[in-house]
Amino acid sequence: MLDKVIFYVFGGIAVVSAALVVTRRNAVHSAVFLITALLATAGIFLQLRAEFLFVVQIILYVGGIMVLFVFVIMLVNLDVALQQIQFSRQKWVALLVTLALAGQVGAMLWWAGQPGKKTLPLPVSVAAPAEKLPANAEAVAHSLFGPYLLPFEIASLLLLVAMIGAVVMAKKKV
Amino acid sequence: MPAALQATLEFLRAYAGPLIASLVIVAVLPLIAGYVVLVERKVMADMQARLGPMRVGPHGLLQPIADAVKLLLKEDIIPEKADFWIFWLAPLVSVTAAMLSMAALAFGPAFQIARDINVGILFVVGISSLGIFGIVLGGWASNSHYSLIGALRSAAQLVSYETAAGMALVSGLLLGGSLQIRTIVEEQARQGVWFIFLAPVAFFIYMVASIAETNRAPFDLPEAESELVAGYMTEYSGFRWSLYFLAEYANMIVVASVATTLFLGGWMRPFASVRWMGWVDFLPPLLALGVAGYCVYRAPRQPVPVQKLVMLGVAGLCALVALLLAVPLLLPAAFFLKAGIHGAFWFVAKVGAYIFVFMWLRFTLPRYRFDQLMRLGWYFLIPVSIVNVMALGVGLVLHWQYRVNLWLALGGTTLLTLLIALWLVWADRKREAEALQARGGPGTPAADSYAG
Numbered sequence: 001m002l003d004k005v006i007f008y009v010f011g012g013i014a015v016v017s018a019a020l021v022v023t024r025r026n027a028v029h030s031a032v033f034l035i036t037a038l039l040a041t042a043g044i045f046l047q048l049r050a051e052f053l054f055v056v057q058i059i060l061y062v063g064g065i066m067v068l069f070v071f072v073i074m075l076v077n078l079d080v081a082l083q084q085i086q087f088s089r090q091k092w093v094a095l096l097v098t099l100a101l102a103g104q105v106g107a108m109l110w111w112a113g114q115p116g117k118k119t120l121p122l123p124v125s126v127a128a129p130a131e132k133l134p135a136n137a138e139a140v141a142h143s144l145f146g147p148y149l150l151p152f153e154i155a156s157l158l159l160l161v162a163m164i165g166a167v168v169m170a171k172k173k174v
Numbered sequence: 175m176p177a178a179l180q181a182t183l184e185f186l187r188a189y190a191g192p193l194i195a196s197l198v199i200v201a202v203l204p205l206i207a208g209y210v211v212l213v214e215r216k217v218m219a220d221m222q223a224r225l226g227p228m229r230v231g232p233h234g235l236l237q238p239i240a241d242a243v244k245l246l247l248k249e250d251i252i253p254e255k256a257d258f259w260i261f262w263l264a265p266l267v268s269v270t271a272a273m274l275s276m277a278a279l280a281f282g283p284a285f286q287i288a289r290d291i292n293v294g295i296l297f298v299v300g301i302s303s304l305g306i307f308g309i310v311l312g313g314w315a316s317n318s319h320y321s322l323i324g325a326l327r328s329a330a331q332l333v334s335y336e337t338a339a340g341m342a343l344v345s346g347l348l349l350g351g352s353l354q355i356r357t358i359v360e361e362q363a364r365q366g367v368w369f370i371f372l373a374p375v376a377f378f379i380y381m382v383a384s385i386a387e388t389n390r391a392p393f394d395l396p397e398a399e400s401e402l403v404a405g406y407m408t409e410y411s412g413f414r415w416s417l418y419f420l421a422e423y424a425n426m427i428v429v430a431s432v433a434t435t436l437f438l439g440g441w442m443r444p445f446a447s448v449r450w451m452g453w454v455d456f457l458p459p460l461l462a463l464g465v466a467g468y469c470v471y472r473a474p475r476q477p478v479p480v481q482k483l484v485m486l487g488v489a490g491l492c493a494l495v496a497l498l499l500a501v502p503l504l505l506p507a508a509f510f511l512k513a514g515i516h517g518a519f520w521f522v523a524k525v526g527a528y529i530f531v532f533m534w535l536r537f538t539l540p541r542y543r544f545d546q547l548m549r550l551g552w553y554f555l556i557p558v559s560i561v562n563v564m565a566l567g568v569g570l571v572l573h574w575q576y577r578v579n580l581w582l583a584l585g586g587t588t589l590l591t592l593l594i595a596l597w598l599v600w601a602d603r604k605r606e607a608e609a610l611q612a613r614g615g616p617g618t619p620a621a622d623s624y625a626g
Binding site for chain 2: 005028032052055058063066067070071075137
C-alpha cells in the first residue's frame with residue numbers, strides 16, 4: 001500500500017513536471033521543473049530499493065549536469081531567448097517518434113498483463129523485505145565488473161572519446 | 175478514505191522513531207546554528223583582541239536569540255523586478271537540502287534517522303550538493319548584477335571543488351570498504367586507527383574542498399563583500415536572508431560530520447581500542463563539571479543581577495550534562511547508555527574541532543582571487559586527489575595481496591603523492607612565470623612604460 005502511494009506520488013510529480021519543462025517559456029523555469037522531474041525519478045528508484053541508483057541519479061544528473069545547465073542558461077540573454085520560437089517545426093518526425101514510443105510502452109503493458117507472464121507487475125512492489133536484499137552498491141559493482149565488464153569498459157571509452165572531442169572543439173590550438 | 179488512513183497509520187507505526195528524530199533535528203538545528211555564529215563571533219573577537227558580543231546575557235550568551243527575534247521582525251522585501259516564485263523558492267531549497275542531508279548522518283551510534291540506508295555517505299554528499307540550486311536560483315531571481323555574479327561564481331566553484339572532494343571521499347571509502355556510515359566507523363574501530371592517519375593527503379584535500387563548497391573564507395568569493403556587496407544574497411532580507419545563513423551553517427555541520435565520520439573515527443573516543451587508556455572516558459564529565467564550576471565562580475562578577483542568575487543557570491545546565499555523562503560510568507545498571515551518550519559527546523566534540531579550524535582559517539587567511547581559486551582547484555587539487563586515490567589503491571593492494579606492512583605501504587604511496595604534489599606546485603609556478611613574461615611582466619625591460 002505504502003509502496004503504491006509513494007510510486008504514484010513520485011510518478012505523478014515526474015510526469016507533470018516533465019510536461020511543464022517543455023511548455024514553460026522561461027528557460028530557468030524549465031530547468032527548475034527538469035530538476036523536479038529528475039528528483040521524482042530518483043524517488044521512484046528509492047521506492048524500488050535501488051539506493052545506489054537513487055544517489056547516483058541525484059549526484060550526477062541533479063547535482064552535476066543540471067548545475068551546468070543552469071550555469072549556461074544564466075549566461076544566455078533570456079530577453080532575446082523569449083522572442084524566439086519555442087517549438088521546432090518538425091511535427092511529422094516528432095509524431096512518428098512519439099507513436100513508436102507509445103507503441104513500445106503499450107506493448108510492454110499488454111505483455112505484462114497477460115496471464116503467466118509475470119515480467120512487469122505495475123506498480124512494482126518489492127517481494128523480499130529490505131534486509132533480505134543484497135547490499136545495493138555491492139550488487140551493482142558485481143554486475144558491472146562481472147558479466148557486464150566489456151560493455152562497461154566500452155561505455156567508459158566512449159565517454160573518454162567524447163570528452164577529448166569536446167576539449168579539441170573548445171580549444172582550437174592544442 | 176479508510177485505505178489512505180490505513181496507509182498513514184502503517185507509515186506512522188513503522189517510522190515513529192525516525193520521524194521524532196527528524197523533528198528534533200529540524201527544531202534544534204536553527205538553535206545550534208545560532209550558537210555556532212556566536213562562537214564564531216567570539217573566536218573572531220578573541221583573535222582580534224576584542225571582546226565580541228557582551229551585552230545580551232552574560233558574555234553575550236543570549237545574543238543568538240536576540241538576533242533571531244530581530245531577523246524575524248525585519249521587513250521582508252521582494253524586489254519588484256524579481257522572479258517572484260523562484261525568489262521565494264530559492265532559500266527553501268538551500269535549507270531543505272542542508273537539513274535533509276542530515277537524515278543519513280550518525281550523530282553517535284544511537285542517533286541516526288535513516289539507519290539501514292546502504293549508501294549513507296553518498297546520500298549525504300549528494301543531497302547536500304543540491305543546496306547549490308538555492309544559491310544559483312536565488313542569485314538569478316534577484317534580477318541584480320551583484321547577485322548574478324555571486325551565483326555564477328558559486329556554481330563554478332562548487333563544480334570545480336566537488337570533483338576533488340569526491341576523490342578524497344573515495345580514498346576514505348577504499349579504506350573503510352563500505353558506503354554505509356555505521357560500517358565505516360566500526361571499521362575504524364576494528365582496525366584501531368582513524369583513517370586520517372592512513373590517508374592524510376585525502377583529509378587535507380577534503381578539508382580545502384569543503385571550505386570552498388560551503389563558501390567560507392578564504393574561498394568566500396560568491397559573497398565577497400568588498401566586490402559584490404553580499405553576493406547572491408544581496409537582495410534578500412529578513413527571514414529569507416536568515417534561511418540562507420542557516421543553510422550555510424548547517425552545511426558546515428554536514429561537511430564537518432562527513433569528515434568526522436570518514437577520517438576522524440566518528441563517535442569513537444580517542445584510543446578506543448587501547449585498554450589502559452580507559453580513563454579517557456572520565457574526561458567528558460570532568461570537563462563539563464569544570465565548566466560548571468567556572469560558571470559558578472564567575473557568576474558573582476556579572477554586572478547585572480539578571481546576568482548572575484543566567485550564569486548560574488548555565489552552570490546548572492553544565493552540571494546536568496556532567497551528570498548525564500557520568501551516570502553510565504558510575505552505575506553498572508546504566509552501562510548500556512554509555513555508547514550512545516559518550517558517542518554523541520565525542521562526535522560533537524570532533525565536529526566542533528573541525529568547525530573551529532574553519533573559523534581559524536577564516537580569520538587568518540586573506541581571500542583568494544577568482545582565477546587563483548580556479549587554478550588551485552583544477553591545476554593542483556584535482557590532479558593530486560586523482561593521484562592520491564590511485565596511490566592509495568596501489569598501497570592497499572600491496573598490503574592485501576603481497577602482505578606488505580600497512581603503514582609501510584601507505585606511507586610509501588603517500589610520500590609519492592606528496593612528491594607529485596610538489597612537482598605540480600613547481601609546474602604551476604613555472605607556468606605563471608611564463609605567462610607573466612608573455613604579458614610583459616616585471617622581468618622584461620620593454621614593459622617599463624615609465625622609461626624615457
